[in-house]
Amino acid sequence: MKIKLNIWKQANAKAKGKFEKYELDGVDAEMSFIEMLDYLNEKLIKEGKEPVAFEHDCHEAICGCCSLYINGHPHGPGSETATCQVHMRSFKDGATITVEPWRAKSFPVLKDLMVDRNAFDKIMTAGGFVSIDAGQAPDANANLVGKIDADKAFEAAACIGCGACVAACKNSSATLFVAAKVSQLALLPQGKVEAKRRALNMVAKMDELGFGSCTNTGACEAECPKGIGIDFIAKLNREYLCASFSEAE
Amino acid sequence: MSKLDAKIPEGPLAEKWSKYKATMKLVSPNNRKKLDIIVVGTGIAGAPAAASLAEMGYNVKVFCFQDSARRAHSVAAQGGINASRNNKNDGDSVYRLFYDMIKGGDYRAREANVYRAAEVSSDIIDQLTAQGVPFAREYGGTLANRTFGGVQVSRTNYAQGQTGQQVLLGGYSALKRQIALGKAQMFSRQQMLDVVIVDGKARGIITRNLITGEMERHAAHAVVLATGGYGTIYYLSTLAVQSNGSAAMQAFKKGAFFGNPSFIQIHPTCIPVLNEYQSKLTLMSESLRNDGRIWVPKAEGDKRRPNEIQDEERDYFLERRYPAFGNLVPRDVASRAAKERCDNGYGVGKTGLAVYLDFRDAVKKQGVKVIKGKYGNLFAMYEKITGENPYETPMMIYPAGHYTMGGLWVDYNLMTTIPGLFAIGEANFSEHGANRLGASALMQGAGDGYFIAPYTVSNYLADEITNKVPSTDSPEFVEAENNVKATLDKFLSIKGTQTASSFHKRLGHIMWTYAGMQRNEDGLKKALVEIADLKKEFWSDLIIPGTASEINQELEKATRVADFIDLATLIVTDALNRKESCGAHFREESRSESGEAMRIDDKYSFVAAWEYQGEDKEPKLHKEDLKFENVEVKVRSYK
Ligand SMILES: Cc1cc2nc3c(=O)[nH]c(=O)nc-3n(C[C@H](O)[C@H](O)[C@H](O)COP(=O)(O)OP(=O)(O)OC[C@H]3O[C@@H](n4cnc5c(N)ncnc54)[C@H](O)[C@@H]3O)c2cc1C
Ligand code: SF4
């Protein structure tokens, strides 16, 4: 295959970026998108040019490193697919492909296609945990967890923290990410004790970090590589409201 | 050759750990806040260790090279985590788990450590559950369990095919809590480039900030390495592309012994290489072998589509060779059998380097729905990568590098031969002997992190209370930083023509050919020569664009590849020295009449611990003799 690439290049966080055009011949349809970029980079380096900086690690849609905005979609074509699972067979020979970083105020570009997603870590620090020390835990079967709740909690817990939901949202809201964690823990007896505090603190942190508010467009759900549904946003809203009321009491 | 002291406590096996814990030195809560600990790595070993030590009151600094602690490669573990809880009332016990691991490891692991790992396994599940890890549950609300290869009980806890993600996020959340409380400090996007030794003790590390390129010096009373495995030595493996052996090599070059470097597990069921630019292989969980049947055509070079090949024209070679265990033989056995078929021309697919894993009979018997319930996410992952639907067409699989049983040699305290330098998780030479059983790596890493290192590190620190952390301006720190800087400058000044990845790929090829699933003396000797040549070429023809004072992914790769090259030599040296076959280490010269692996217990019942002797010098071998007092050493047979 032969393809044309339109890739965002930006030297560092402060620099002004711009699109750079590349033509690439000899692309194999079996290559993954990442392997195609590796192939491009090998070529650029040998020609004495700057390679394109981008992130990837597991190549199995589980670590959440990869984060490319391909032809207007976070993680490119295909539903429930992370960038590292996109293969070149999804594109036509001769296609022009535009590749950008996540665009969101709270995810500043570090270089080319790499962004800083530290804000997600900060939201987690604000309350994405259960307060239990090593050695304090009761028997895992002491608190029974019904299969339905366990499965639902797992569904929410499958979030890989990639940030595609933020990149997909016109308001750059992190609500789906927060909803996933708040719901997972609120569904389980172990997480219920701190559920209120958690919902309030995580939402407050999200707002503080400059993420926009949720206007229920559902764009996040459509692009989430793990199929995290917006029903969890409804659950977050309930948890949050309930927590706010009891706070006010 | 000197003998190594593993510091195994006296007393009966089942009482060693509890008695030892009861007599360990303690640090009072008041003194803990005066003591600093560095933990490098945030996987299933590092995150829990950092969190647990911080919970106790120590000041903990945690490092990882990814942008977030949550991305450590533990996140990719699929199948499950073992615990001897006897949940199924099927006769499981701590002893049985211990026994299975000792046997599975082909009698090359240390009894006391393995027993302790089994002993704390149940507490791990309690801890993770309390953190909100959504393990699979039965309708009644109790934990669900599944069975893994090489054992006869159901002791594996799981969260669909994403167990690693869930247990890692449990550890990550515990760490987040300590960060929130100000007891732990996170340094992400930092690459450790050296250990600093002051007065013979590990006292800190040198790191490079991967965003600014700046060098940083960090000092502490103790350093814990939880930096993972080095299966990426083969270039193509099931590990993340950035997984590496650098931290272990830095420690090795500073005097820490390296244990059994050549013990590397090759996993039988991975998606085969699809194109020459491939940079990673994807694991298909071992659990698939419960229902999938492995076969190749009986006729050499048969190029028909698999569904056109009738049963009588198929060779179900595992069922044929190992009637008792069939498709569920341990990983090393399954991998070698597949390679044997492919080497003899019976392999399938474009490259001939693949065998079929067929679900036709299982789908017929159990229906699509049941199969989907069990393996849905794996089948979907397979289809995404290959474009083929495994419900209709058999999967194609081939073995790939997966897990390193070898690693930094540690004593019972998980301390390396450098005082104050600990190694936990996959980074140490661990409890898996020459072959790891499924679902026991998460168990070991989490056990090290939550329940073992917190005690043993404290025991060490008890003697450090009055010692101040050295200044990062002390000569040892300055010298270490200067050395690291000089190496980076050297990389950048070569200005050759070949990229770091291209060297890695070639190194991987050498290692896979000569030090992969099958090894022999001639091949290994050839490998030593080829690695040495590659090393020369690397240091004279490497190209890295850009500078060291910015984000430079090529520079990061080069540092890893340089260490891989030296590690490769160490692996081959170890493989040459061990002239027996054991577990994953198969020496062609040492097999039984029927072609199976043959251990030589009277000569090789030891851990090989290698000591660095200087650049390009042959390392010195130390032996830790293994004593088996609680199990009878037998031939592993799966016929
Ligand atoms: C695909 C796959 C599936 C698996 N499935 C299972 C399973 O089902 N059950 C099971 O028990 N085991 C499984 N394993 C094995 C198991 O996942 C690993 O052995 C285990 O997770 C390793 O954990 P760790 O904490 O030692 O290292 P890792 O999780 O690899 O973490 C390494 C950490 O060290 C950091 N690090 C490394 N080098 C440096 C450096 N120089 N500077 C700074 N930081 C550094 C990294 O950033 C990372 O945080 C699987 C492995 C793979 C690859
Ligand atoms: S909710 Fe989905 S899109 Fe958002 S971070 Fe999690 S996995 Fe990524």
Ligand code: FES
């Ligand atoms: S590289 Fe890990 S999710 Fe894509």
